[in-house]
Amino acid sequence: MLAFRAAARPFASLIAGLITSSGRPAALAMAVAALSLLGNPAQAQAAQANWWESITGSGTPDYTGRRSEDGDRERAARQAEPLDDLRPDAMPMRSDEMIAAIDAAIAKYQQIADSGGWPVVPPGRMMREGEDDDRVPLLRRRLQMSGDMRTRNDGYNSYTFDGELTDAVKRYQRRNGLRPTGRVERSTYPALNMSVDQRIAQLRMNLGRIRELMANPVEERYVLVNVPAFQLEAVQKYEVQQRHRVIVGRTERQSPSVKATIRALNFFPYWRVPDSVAHLDLIPRLLKEPDYLQNEKIRVLDAAGVKEIDPQTVNWTAPEAQKLKFRQDPGPQNALGLVRIDMPNEHTVYMHDTPMKPLFAQRSRAFSAGCVRVEGVFNLVDWLAHYEQGWGEPGRAQQIVEAGQAVDVTLTRPVPVYFVYITAWAERDGDVEFRPDIYGRDGAVDQVAEMDRDPSEPAPAVTLAP
Template structure:
C-alpha cells in the first residue's frame, strides 16, 4: 500500500483551507453547472486535454487539485466568469512577500503569473487555466513554507530530524479564519523563536546590503592595542556596521584602544573565533567576508529551520554541530549551555534525533573495529604494554589475550581478529559518564579525559560521538525527575569507580542539529564555519532547483 507523502497531505490541506476561506460553512457541491466549471473539470481529467499540464511543477499537483476541485463541484477559487477576483492579486502579493521568509520567488514565475492575471479576459479556457495556475502555485508555495524546497534526506550529510508534522487540522483552522493568503501561508511557518529571530536578521542584513554593505578592512599585519592608522579606522567602521562597536560622536580615533578591543572580542565571540581582541589572520579573514555571503548563509539556515519538527519537547538537549555547543532546554528556556567536541570531517557526527534513555557511570568502552585498529596500531607494535597500561583488554571469544603474545607487525593493515574494550578508569576514552541513546550510528554523548580540547576554537576532533565539557551538570539536568539521583550523587559514584547504570524514568529527546548561523537569546547574530561542507551542498541543491524551474 502506498503512503501519501506528508508534503502532499499538508499542501492539500492548504488548498482545502483556501477553499473554506472563499466559501465558509458546510456545503454540498453537485456536478459542474457553469461553462467555467466544466472547463476546469476537463483540464483536471486524468486523460483530458493533451499537451502541457495546467499545473506547475509536477503531476502530483494536478492530482491534488483534481481532488480539491472535484470535492467542491469545480467551483473556482480565484476567478469568475468576469475575470480574476481580488483574491487572485492578493495571492500574487503573498507570493512576492515570500522573499521575506528567505524563499526565492523564481519557482512561482511571478512576472508570467502577473501578466496572465492582467490580460485575463472572459475566455473560459484562459480563465480556467489561470485558476489552476494560481492554485498550483499556491500549493507549491505552501509546500515550500511547510517543508522547505530541498528534501532534508537529500542533503549531504543527510538531515535525519523530522519531518515536520502536517497537522492539517491546525492549518485548516488558520485558513478558515483568515481570508488574506499572506496570513494563511504564515500559519505554515516554523513556530520556533529561533526561526523568527533569523528571519529578522535576514531583513537587517538585506537592508545593510542595500546601503552598500560594510567597509573592507585592508589586508596587513595584525592589529591590536596601540595600533594606529587607516586600517584601524576601517576596522571601526566595519564593526559599527554590524553593531559590535557603538557609533562614536565626532571624529573616530585612529588608535586601537580598549573599547575597540572589546568590540573585536564581541565580533570574535559571534563568529566562534578565539576571543583575544587581536585582529590576526583568522579574524581579519572573517571580517572581510562580504555581506552578500552572509545573506546566503542566512538563507541556507532558514531553509534548515523548515526541516525542524514543530514540537521538540518540554525538556530536551540540542547539539549544534558547527557551533560545537550543547544546550539543555526546559520550558523553552536554556537551562544549561556548554562546549562540545564533535566528529572529524571524515568521521562525522550524524545529524539526527534520538532519546537519552540512561546514564552509565564509569562505562566500559567497546571499541568499534575500525577505531580499535587505528588506536592499537598507532602504539602497540612498538610498545605492547601500552595496551595494558591504558586499560585495553583483548578478547577472542571468551578468552583474554596477552598483547605481548600478538604479532602486531603481521596484523598491521588488516582487520583485527579479536575484540577490544577499555576498562573504566581515568584513561577511558568515554571518561566517567556516558549518556546512552541507542541508535544505528552507535553515537552517544560522553565525558572525556582530554579536557584541553574544549579550549580550542575548532573542535571537530572526535570519532563521531559528542564529548561533553561539563557532563555532571548535564547529568543533573537529565536526572531532574529522579529524586534519588542528584548531581552530587553522580559525582560521588564517578569517583567510586564502579560501573552503574541509571535508567531515566522519563527519557529526554536529543537533537543533533547543523546550523551555521543563528541568533542567541540576547539577540546576537552568530555565524560559524561549515566543517562538514553541508552549506556548500545545500547551496548547490537550491541553485539546481532554480535552474530546473527556469528551464
C-alpha cells in the first residue's frame, strides 16, 4: 500500500534531490531544465557542470603537500581496480551448503595443524616486490600452506620478493578482508600470524553461529546483513539474488545482532535524531557551529517531539537542553538519504540510503552510529517491494524519487531481516574467508583501524548520521 506524505520543500531542494539521487542523464536533464525555468541560466549551467559536488562527501579535496608520489600511483591503481569484496556466488550464508563448506575447511585446516602448522613471519618493516628480505622464504612457505601461493617451489629459497609472491599476498589479503596491496604491511601481520589452531577455533565459532541461524525453518525470502563483512544479501528460494556493500556501526556505536521484519519503505524520510546521537554528537557540534542546525535543516522540538522551538532561545549548556528532540527535514542533505527501510526492533536500528556514498569505496566500512547504510539501495527497495501492486518492474524506486513526492509503502508481504556477525566462512570453490573481529566478539584483537587505510589520505570524518 502506497501512502503519500506532504513534501513541503522548496522546488530548488527537490531539484537538488534529483541531482543527488541519480547520475542518469535523464535526471540531470530534468534538473537543469527546471533550473532554467526558474529564470537562472547561470545556476542551470553550474548544476550541469558540477552536479556531483552537491553530494555530501563528494568533490576533490586538496591534499597539496600531503601526497607522496607513491600515494598518487597507488590511488590511481585502486581507482582502476574495482572493489571486489562481495561474496562471489548464489550460495546463501545461511544454508546447509555453507555448513558443509565450513566443515570441509575445518578438516583442511586440521590437516595443516596435524602436520605442525604454518610458520610465523616475524613482524617488522614492510615487505614488498623488488626488495630482498630474510623473511621471504618463511612468507613463501606460509602462503603455500594456506593455498594462496598456487605454485609450490619447496626448494626455492630466494630472498627476493618477486611478482609471484605479490600475487599470493594479494590473494591472502582479499581472503582476509584487507586491502589487496600485495605488500606485507602493518595491517597484514596480525592476520598472517594467527596460528592454524586459532583459525580452526574461529571457523568452529562461526559454524555455531550459522547453525543457530538455521535452528528455525529458513524463510523463502529474507535479507541478511553480515556486519563484519560489510555486506548484505537478499535471498529468495535459497539463492542470493542481490548483494550490496553496507556501512555499519563504528566500534563505539556497534550495529547489534538483530532478527526483525521489514514492514515499510519511506521515501523522502524525516530523520528523528536519536537521543544518544543528539547528546553525544549533535549538541556538542552546534555549540561549536551555531549555524549547523540551519545548514543541515534540523528543527528543534519540545520534549514531546511535537512543538517546534526557536534554537536561538535555547541555552544549549543547560540540563533542560538534553530533553529536547531534533528532526531533520527530507532532502538531499538528510542523513537517511532518500529512502528508509523500516524494520521495527528493540534496538531502533534500520537500513537506509546515505548522502555519503564515497564511503562505500572503503574496504572497511564501520562509520555509522549503529544503523546500516546500503549501497545501491534503490535496487534493494525494488526487490523488497517486488510483489506490491504497481511495482513489478525494476526501476520503480528511482521513478518515485524522480517524481519528488514523499511516499510511504507498507509491504503487504513483509520480509524478515537478520543482522549477523560472521567472521569466518568458506566458499564452494574451497576458498576460506576471514574478516577482522571489528567488535571483539570473537575475543580477537580489534583490527578495524588497520583496514583499508591509505596513509597518504586522512581517515573519513565521523559524520552526524545513524
